[in-house]
Amino acid sequence: MIPTVRLLNSQVDQCLLRIKDGFFKNSGKKTSDLKDYVFRKPIEKFEIYRLNNENKPSLWSITGPAKSQFLGVVSGKYIPYPPLSRTYPFMSDSYKYDQIQFLNFKEASGLDKVHLSARYESYSYKGSLEMSDDVNSVRNYITGANNYNSNTTSGVREDFVNQLLDLFNLNHLSNKWINSLSNGQLRRARLAKALINKPSLFIIDDPFLGLDPQATKLVSNSLLRVSQDLNTSVVLGLRIQDDIPEWLTHVGYVTTEDGLKMSGAKEDILPLLEQELKSATSIHHQHEIKSKNKKSTPISNETLCTSGETPHIEFRNASVVYKDLPIFANFDWKIPRGSKWRILGDNGTGKTTLLSLITADHPQSWRSVLSIDGVLRKTGNGVSFFDVNDKIGISSPELHALVPGNKTMMQVIMNGLVPNVANSNFTFIAPKESLTPHARTLLGKFDDILAAHANDSFSDLSVTNQKLTLFLRAVIKNPEILILDEAFSCMDEEQIMVRCHDIVENDLKDTTVLAIAHIDWEIPACDYVLKLHGDESRSYGISKYG
Structure with missing residues (x-):
């Protein structure tokens, strides 16, 4: 009988995603024209590891004019060439896409399409908005119980749902009708819903878009707790003028022409990035100073x-x-x-x-x-x-x-x-x-x-x-x-x-x-x-x- 050997974590490649010398395109059609690729140059190297893995990159901020396209590459939207230039060493091929969750708050989808009059009538119709058995409550939205085609709820433990509600400060809203939430509250509910299947990698484009400073801080703190409590690696797409949360450790800058132009530890990349964006951010700084000086x-x-x-x-x-x-x-x-x-x-x-x-x-x-x-x-x-x-x-x-x-x-x-x-x-x-x-x-x-x-x-x-x-x-x-x-x-x-x-x-x-x-x-x-x-x-x- 051959003895079973349990590999130590350090012996296992805990890289969730690895890109090496890859081009990316929309379809599987063969092409030699660089215009058919997302970026004109290949992505030479980009890696995301499981959290707490010997200071390996796990918490990323991606910025630049082509950040959204790059997040599409990371999330699996685009096809790699050569085929093995993008791999998922720590994930099983059969369920790797279940372990990657991508949210884009620039795109109008789902609840964001509720028209104003419908939202206000919801107040009138729902009265005090406290209905624990309502199919469209916040809790049921997060678990998928408001979707009759969803089989999510059967495998969701109640204690994990409560943990998500706590992580995103939604406990006091769990029985409210989902369409009655403010913009910031709805943002947190959508983030919680995206985590219901416990993904290993959570990718979010513009997570703070349209939020006031208080709501932005609350969402940022919630995402930090998600990374810590759920052991989830996080990638955020941010505008060049956005503040990068302190808890993110690595930064990448992306352009259409160059692809991933620079990437690495935040303390190494930020000085280079500031120089790169000097002309673009000068307009922003002038604009910001003018706004702040108004009394x-x-x-x-x-x-x-x-x-x-x-x-x-x-x-x-x-x-x-x-x-x-x-x-x-x-x-x-x-x-x-x-x-x-x-x-x-x-x-x-x-x-x-x-x-x-x-x-x-x-x-x-x-x-x-x-x-x-x-x-x-x-x-x-x-x-x-x-x-x-x-x-x-x-x-x-x-x-x-x-x-x-x-x-x-x-x-x-x-x-x-x-x-x-x-x-x-x-x-x-x-x-x-x-x-x-x-x-x-x-x-x-x-x-x-x-x-x-x-x-x-x-x-x-x-x-x-x-x-x-x-x-x-x-x-x-x-x-x-x-x-x-x-x-x-x-x-x-x-x-x-x-x-x-x-x-x-x-x-x-x-x-x-x-x-x-x-x-x-x-x-x-x-x-x-x-x-x-x-x-x-x-x-x-x-x-x-x-």
């Missing part, structure tokens, strides 16, 4: 409009309540025509609810909670939902998720000139004859980008150009009200964002602008700030820049 002074709501001046938009003693859950209470806000506002508040304080009241997407927006040009909006006053939408331009994550991927960049932009349709309707395309001098002027500011991408399908555009498309769609009709809800939140090319900000500041002087962003430098120049505190009394404050 605001508290003012009274009554001083916003001069005597005899009719506010463009006014909330007067407005209250919005879902059963026992107050969103606004005794809320007063005068908005002068042409003023530019930043709306501040942590996730869940009511920022998006407030905007949805103005856009008439909210079920309670017709219940005499606001006036437009002195006319109280209520049912039966002769103003329709489409009348409201004709005067509003909007760019938001919810609209982004609704854009048909097969529409071209120019078709989506021209949709902004179609009258008598909802802002969420992308079906119709206005003829070029509809272009006004104002519209031609704005489009002319982006001649370089339109010349290259006007006929590209929306799904093939970079996220920066997708955001630009939605922005131009919103401003092309010269709206009376412009709503920018995280409109620039994931633009990698900051100089394009700056050009958009210049339009808001210089070409839309008579337009009332309401902007939401969790990062200071993503906001165009504003005159005022509305801060929602989110406390029990639903208090708020108004201040003026200057």
